[in-house]
Amino acid sequence: MSYFENFIKANQAYIDRHGTAHLPIKPKTKVAIITCMDARLHVAPALGLDLGDAHILRNAGGRVTEDMIRSLVISQQQLGTQEVVVLHHTDCGAQTFKNADFVADLEERFQVNLQDKNFLPFTDVEESVRQDVALLKDSPLIPDDITIFGAIYDVDTGRISPVQ
Protein backbone atom coordinates (compact mmCIF):
# COMPACT_ATOMS: atom_id res chain seq x y z
CA MET A 1 0.00 0.00 0.00
CA SER A 2 1.47 3.31 -1.09
CA TYR A 3 0.51 6.78 0.01
CA PHE A 4 0.13 7.76 -3.63
CA GLU A 5 -3.20 5.92 -3.73
CA ASN A 6 -4.33 7.88 -0.65
CA PHE A 7 -3.38 11.13 -2.38
CA ILE A 8 -5.48 10.21 -5.42
CA LYS A 9 -8.45 9.52 -3.11
CA ALA A 10 -7.92 12.80 -1.22
CA ASN A 11 -7.69 14.61 -4.54
CA GLN A 12 -11.30 13.64 -5.34
CA ALA A 13 -12.57 15.92 -2.60
CA TYR A 14 -10.26 18.69 -3.77
CA ILE A 15 -11.62 18.48 -7.35
CA ASP A 16 -15.12 19.14 -5.98
CA ARG A 17 -13.93 22.23 -4.09
CA HIS A 18 -11.77 23.45 -7.00
CA GLY A 19 -14.46 23.52 -9.70
CA THR A 20 -13.43 24.43 -13.25
CA ALA A 21 -11.62 27.74 -13.72
CA HIS A 22 -8.75 28.77 -15.93
CA LEU A 23 -6.43 31.08 -14.04
CA PRO A 24 -3.66 32.94 -15.93
CA ILE A 25 -0.28 31.18 -16.20
CA LYS A 26 1.47 34.35 -14.94
CA PRO A 27 1.46 34.69 -11.12
CA LYS A 28 -0.82 37.51 -9.94
CA THR A 29 1.55 38.96 -7.33
CA LYS A 30 4.64 38.64 -9.59
CA VAL A 31 6.51 36.98 -6.71
CA ALA A 32 8.62 33.81 -6.66
CA ILE A 33 9.33 32.21 -3.28
CA ILE A 34 12.41 29.97 -2.87
CA THR A 35 12.08 27.76 0.18
CA CYS A 36 12.77 24.36 1.70
CA MET A 37 11.01 21.04 1.00
CA ASP A 38 10.28 20.70 4.76
CA ALA A 39 6.97 18.97 5.51
CA ARG A 40 6.13 21.42 8.31
CA LEU A 41 5.95 24.40 5.98
CA HIS A 42 2.81 24.87 3.88
CA VAL A 43 3.78 27.96 1.94
CA ALA A 44 0.38 29.12 0.65
CA PRO A 45 -1.45 29.43 3.99
CA ALA A 46 1.67 30.68 5.82
CA LEU A 47 1.96 33.63 3.38
CA GLY A 48 -1.75 34.07 2.67
CA LEU A 49 -1.43 33.02 -0.99
CA ASP A 50 -4.46 32.30 -3.15
CA LEU A 51 -4.34 29.92 -6.08
CA GLY A 52 -2.56 31.69 -8.93
CA ASP A 53 -0.72 34.20 -6.73
CA ALA A 54 2.98 33.20 -6.71
CA HIS A 55 5.60 30.75 -7.92
CA ILE A 56 6.83 28.43 -5.19
CA LEU A 57 10.29 26.85 -5.62
CA ARG A 58 11.48 24.28 -3.08
CA ASN A 59 14.56 22.14 -2.57
CA ALA A 60 16.51 20.79 0.41
CA GLY A 61 17.28 23.87 2.48
CA GLY A 62 15.71 26.41 0.13
CA ARG A 63 19.21 26.93 -1.28
CA VAL A 64 19.98 29.02 -4.36
CA THR A 65 21.39 26.45 -6.78
CA GLU A 66 21.90 26.40 -10.54
CA ASP A 67 18.50 24.72 -10.84
CA MET A 68 16.82 27.45 -8.79
CA ILE A 69 18.45 30.08 -11.05
CA ARG A 70 17.20 28.14 -14.11
CA SER A 71 13.71 28.15 -12.61
CA LEU A 72 13.83 31.85 -11.64
CA VAL A 73 14.96 32.85 -15.13
CA ILE A 74 11.89 31.10 -16.56
CA SER A 75 9.74 32.64 -13.81
CA GLN A 76 10.99 36.15 -14.58
CA GLN A 77 11.58 36.12 -18.33
CA GLN A 78 8.65 33.95 -19.44
CA LEU A 79 6.14 34.46 -16.66
CA GLY A 80 6.76 38.01 -15.46
CA THR A 81 7.76 37.71 -11.79
CA GLN A 82 9.64 40.72 -10.37
CA GLU A 83 10.23 39.88 -6.72
CA VAL A 84 11.98 36.97 -4.96
CA VAL A 85 11.67 35.82 -1.35
CA VAL A 86 14.35 33.45 0.01
CA LEU A 87 12.68 31.69 2.95
CA HIS A 88 14.72 29.31 5.10
CA HIS A 89 13.47 27.84 8.38
CA THR A 90 14.35 26.69 11.88
CA ASP A 91 15.18 23.02 12.63
CA CYS A 92 16.15 22.34 9.00
CA GLY A 93 17.24 18.95 7.67
CA ALA A 94 20.17 20.78 6.04
CA GLN A 95 21.43 21.37 9.60
CA THR A 96 21.49 17.62 10.43
CA PHE A 97 24.74 16.63 8.68
CA LYS A 98 28.26 17.68 7.74
CA ASN A 99 28.98 17.50 4.02
CA ALA A 100 32.21 15.48 4.21
CA ASP A 101 30.68 12.80 6.46
CA PHE A 102 27.50 12.64 4.38
CA VAL A 103 29.44 12.25 1.12
CA ALA A 104 31.67 9.55 2.64
CA ASP A 105 28.59 7.62 3.87
CA LEU A 106 26.90 7.86 0.47
CA GLU A 107 30.05 6.77 -1.38
CA GLU A 108 30.27 3.68 0.79
CA ARG A 109 26.55 2.88 0.69
CA PHE A 110 26.08 3.37 -3.07
CA GLN A 111 29.60 2.51 -4.24
CA VAL A 112 29.94 5.75 -6.18
CA ASN A 113 32.52 8.52 -6.40
CA LEU A 114 30.85 11.85 -5.59
CA GLN A 115 34.10 13.86 -5.83
CA ASP A 116 33.50 17.29 -4.35
CA LYS A 117 29.69 17.16 -4.43
CA ASN A 118 28.20 19.75 -2.06
CA PHE A 119 24.87 18.80 -0.49
CA LEU A 120 24.63 22.38 0.83
CA PRO A 121 24.18 21.86 4.58
CA PHE A 122 24.36 24.91 6.83
CA THR A 123 24.61 25.69 10.52
CA ASP A 124 23.37 29.29 10.95
CA VAL A 125 20.00 29.90 9.27
CA GLU A 126 20.33 33.70 9.13
CA GLU A 127 23.72 33.28 7.48
CA SER A 128 22.35 30.78 4.92
CA VAL A 129 19.58 33.25 3.98
CA ARG A 130 22.11 36.07 3.56
CA GLN A 131 24.40 33.86 1.46
CA ASP A 132 21.57 32.85 -0.86
CA VAL A 133 20.23 36.40 -1.22
CA ALA A 134 23.80 37.44 -2.16
CA LEU A 135 24.02 34.64 -4.76
CA LEU A 136 20.86 35.97 -6.41
CA LYS A 137 22.10 39.57 -6.34
CA ASP A 138 25.40 38.47 -7.91
CA SER A 139 23.82 36.29 -10.61
CA PRO A 140 24.30 37.66 -14.15
CA LEU A 141 20.90 36.15 -15.08
CA ILE A 142 18.87 38.00 -12.41
CA PRO A 143 18.19 41.62 -13.46
CA ASP A 144 19.14 44.39 -11.02
CA ASP A 145 15.56 45.67 -10.84
CA ILE A 146 14.30 42.40 -9.30
CA THR A 147 13.53 42.96 -5.60
CA ILE A 148 14.97 40.28 -3.31
CA PHE A 149 14.00 39.61 0.32
CA GLY A 150 15.26 37.11 2.87
CA ALA A 151 13.25 35.62 5.74
CA ILE A 152 13.07 32.75 8.23
CA TYR A 153 10.05 30.55 9.00
CA ASP A 154 9.72 29.17 12.53
CA VAL A 155 8.38 25.60 12.20
CA ASP A 156 7.11 25.62 15.81
CA THR A 157 5.06 28.83 15.62
CA GLY A 158 4.44 29.43 11.92
CA ARG A 159 6.01 32.91 12.21
CA ILE A 160 7.97 34.43 9.31
CA SER A 161 10.64 36.96 10.28
CA PRO A 162 12.52 39.14 7.77
CA VAL A 163 16.32 38.81 7.63
CA GLN A 164 18.18 42.08 6.98
Next chain:
Amino acid sequence: MSYFENFIKANQAYIDRHGTAHLPIKPKTKVAIITCMDARLHVAPALGLDLGDAHILRNAGGRVTEDMIRSLVISQQQLGTQEVVVLHHTDCGAQTFKNADFVADLEERFQVNLQDKNFLPFTDVEESVRQDVALLKDSPLIPDDITIFGAIYDVDTGRISPVQ
Protein backbone atom coordinates in the same frame (compact mmCIF):
# COMPACT_ATOMS: atom_id res chain seq x y z
CA MET B 1 5.44 48.68 -2.12
CA SER B 2 6.47 45.03 -2.25
CA TYR B 3 4.31 41.98 -1.83
CA PHE B 4 6.75 40.74 0.79
CA GLU B 5 5.26 43.23 3.27
CA ASN B 6 1.77 41.88 2.48
CA PHE B 7 3.00 38.35 3.15
CA ILE B 8 4.35 39.36 6.54
CA LYS B 9 0.96 40.88 7.40
CA ALA B 10 -0.93 37.80 6.16
CA ASN B 11 1.44 35.63 8.20
CA GLN B 12 0.17 37.25 11.42
CA ALA B 13 -3.23 35.59 10.98
CA TYR B 14 -1.52 32.27 10.18
CA ILE B 15 0.52 32.41 13.39
CA ASP B 16 -2.71 32.64 15.39
CA ARG B 17 -4.17 29.59 13.61
CA HIS B 18 -0.88 27.64 13.84
CA GLY B 19 -0.36 27.85 17.60
CA THR B 20 2.84 26.38 19.06
CA ALA B 21 3.56 22.74 18.27
CA HIS B 22 6.76 20.90 17.49
CA LEU B 23 6.14 18.36 14.74
CA PRO B 24 8.84 15.78 13.93
CA ILE B 25 11.40 16.74 11.27
CA LYS B 26 10.77 13.42 9.46
CA PRO B 27 7.69 13.49 7.17
CA LYS B 28 4.84 11.37 8.53
CA THR B 29 3.86 9.72 5.22
CA LYS B 30 7.50 9.15 4.13
CA VAL B 31 6.68 10.66 0.73
CA ALA B 32 8.54 13.29 -1.28
CA ILE B 33 6.65 15.06 -4.08
CA ILE B 34 8.58 16.62 -6.97
CA THR B 35 6.47 19.15 -8.81
CA CYS B 36 6.40 22.47 -10.63
CA MET B 37 6.62 26.00 -9.17
CA ASP B 38 3.33 26.88 -10.94
CA ALA B 39 1.18 29.34 -8.98
CA ARG B 40 -2.03 27.44 -9.77
CA LEU B 41 -0.93 24.33 -7.89
CA HIS B 42 -1.23 24.32 -4.10
CA VAL B 43 0.21 20.91 -3.35
CA ALA B 44 -0.99 20.36 0.23
CA PRO B 45 -4.75 20.81 -0.35
CA ALA B 46 -4.63 19.12 -3.78
CA LEU B 47 -3.18 15.94 -2.19
CA GLY B 48 -4.87 16.22 1.20
CA LEU B 49 -1.59 16.78 3.05
CA ASP B 50 -1.52 17.88 6.68
CA LEU B 51 1.35 19.88 8.13
CA GLY B 52 4.26 17.48 8.65
CA ASP B 53 3.07 14.90 6.12
CA ALA B 54 5.42 15.09 3.12
CA HIS B 55 8.42 16.78 1.54
CA ILE B 56 7.48 19.07 -1.34
CA LEU B 57 10.16 19.82 -3.95
CA ARG B 58 9.41 22.32 -6.71
CA ASN B 59 11.26 23.82 -9.66
CA ALA B 60 10.34 25.02 -13.16
CA GLY B 61 8.50 22.09 -14.69
CA GLY B 62 8.92 19.69 -11.76
CA ARG B 63 11.94 18.32 -13.62
CA VAL B 64 14.36 15.78 -12.10
CA THR B 65 17.63 17.74 -12.01
CA GLU B 66 20.90 17.29 -10.12
CA ASP B 67 19.50 19.61 -7.43
CA MET B 68 16.33 17.52 -7.08
CA ILE B 69 18.49 14.38 -6.72
CA ARG B 70 20.57 16.22 -4.06
CA SER B 71 17.37 17.10 -2.23
CA LEU B 72 15.90 13.59 -2.54
CA VAL B 73 19.08 12.00 -1.19
CA ILE B 74 18.80 14.21 1.91
CA SER B 75 15.05 13.45 2.09
CA GLN B 76 15.65 9.70 1.93
CA GLN B 77 18.94 9.21 3.77
CA GLN B 78 18.56 11.83 6.51
CA LEU B 79 14.81 12.14 6.84
CA GLY B 80 13.48 8.69 6.00
CA THR B 81 11.25 9.14 2.94
CA GLN B 82 10.59 5.99 0.91
CA GLU B 83 8.24 7.05 -1.87
CA VAL B 84 8.51 9.70 -4.62
CA VAL B 85 5.74 11.26 -6.70
CA VAL B 86 6.72 13.14 -9.88
CA LEU B 87 3.81 15.51 -10.56
CA HIS B 88 3.81 17.62 -13.73
CA HIS B 89 0.81 19.66 -14.91
CA THR B 90 -1.17 20.96 -17.86
CA ASP B 91 -0.49 24.43 -19.36
CA CYS B 92 3.07 24.50 -17.96
CA GLY B 93 5.47 27.43 -18.35
CA ALA B 94 8.06 24.85 -19.47
CA GLN B 95 5.87 24.40 -22.58
CA THR B 96 6.05 28.11 -23.52
CA PHE B 97 9.52 28.20 -25.11
CA LYS B 98 12.08 26.34 -27.19
CA ASN B 99 15.46 25.97 -25.52
CA ALA B 100 17.63 27.26 -28.38
CA ASP B 101 15.54 30.43 -28.83
CA PHE B 102 15.35 31.03 -25.07
CA VAL B 103 19.12 30.66 -24.65
CA ALA B 104 19.80 32.97 -27.62
CA ASP B 105 17.46 35.64 -26.15
CA LEU B 106 19.10 35.39 -22.71
CA GLU B 107 22.60 35.58 -24.17
CA GLU B 108 21.69 38.79 -25.98
CA ARG B 109 19.78 40.33 -23.10
CA PHE B 110 22.35 39.55 -20.38
CA GLN B 111 25.49 39.51 -22.53
CA VAL B 112 26.53 36.08 -21.25
CA ASN B 113 27.63 32.83 -22.87
CA LEU B 114 25.30 30.04 -21.69
CA GLN B 115 26.95 27.38 -23.88
CA ASP B 116 24.73 24.29 -23.95
CA LYS B 117 22.59 25.24 -20.93
CA ASN B 118 19.31 23.30 -20.94
CA PHE B 119 16.34 25.09 -19.37
CA LEU B 120 14.39 21.81 -19.62
CA PRO B 121 11.31 22.80 -21.62
CA PHE B 122 9.00 20.03 -22.81
CA THR B 123 6.08 19.62 -25.18
CA ASP B 124 4.27 16.42 -24.09
CA VAL B 125 3.49 16.37 -20.35
CA GLU B 126 2.99 12.58 -20.11
CA GLU B 127 6.34 12.10 -21.82
CA SER B 128 8.08 14.55 -19.44
CA VAL B 129 6.69 12.64 -16.45
CA ARG B 130 7.90 9.32 -17.86
CA GLN B 131 11.34 10.77 -18.63
CA ASP B 132 11.73 12.10 -15.09
CA VAL B 133 10.49 8.89 -13.44
CA ALA B 134 13.07 7.04 -15.56
CA LEU B 135 15.83 9.43 -14.44
CA LEU B 136 15.01 8.64 -10.81
CA LYS B 137 14.92 4.90 -11.45
CA ASP B 138 18.31 5.11 -13.20
CA SER B 139 19.98 7.27 -10.54
CA PRO B 140 22.73 5.47 -8.62
CA LEU B 141 21.80 7.54 -5.54
CA ILE B 142 18.13 6.47 -5.38
CA PRO B 143 17.81 2.97 -3.82
CA ASP B 144 15.86 0.33 -5.77
CA ASP B 145 13.36 -0.12 -2.93
CA ILE B 146 12.10 3.47 -3.22
CA THR B 147 8.63 3.48 -4.82
CA ILE B 148 8.24 6.02 -7.64
CA PHE B 149 4.98 7.25 -9.15
CA GLY B 150 4.23 9.70 -11.96
CA ALA B 151 1.12 11.86 -12.30
CA ILE B 152 -0.33 14.94 -13.99
CA TYR B 153 -2.23 17.80 -12.32
CA ASP B 154 -4.88 19.59 -14.36
CA VAL B 155 -4.66 23.31 -13.48
CA ASP B 156 -8.22 23.95 -14.68
CA THR B 157 -9.96 21.23 -12.63
CA GLY B 158 -7.54 20.38 -9.80
CA ARG B 159 -7.60 16.73 -10.87
CA ILE B 160 -4.52 14.50 -10.46
CA SER B 161 -4.26 11.58 -12.89
CA PRO B 162 -1.65 8.80 -12.60
CA VAL B 163 0.76 8.30 -15.52
CA GLN B 164 1.66 4.70 -16.24
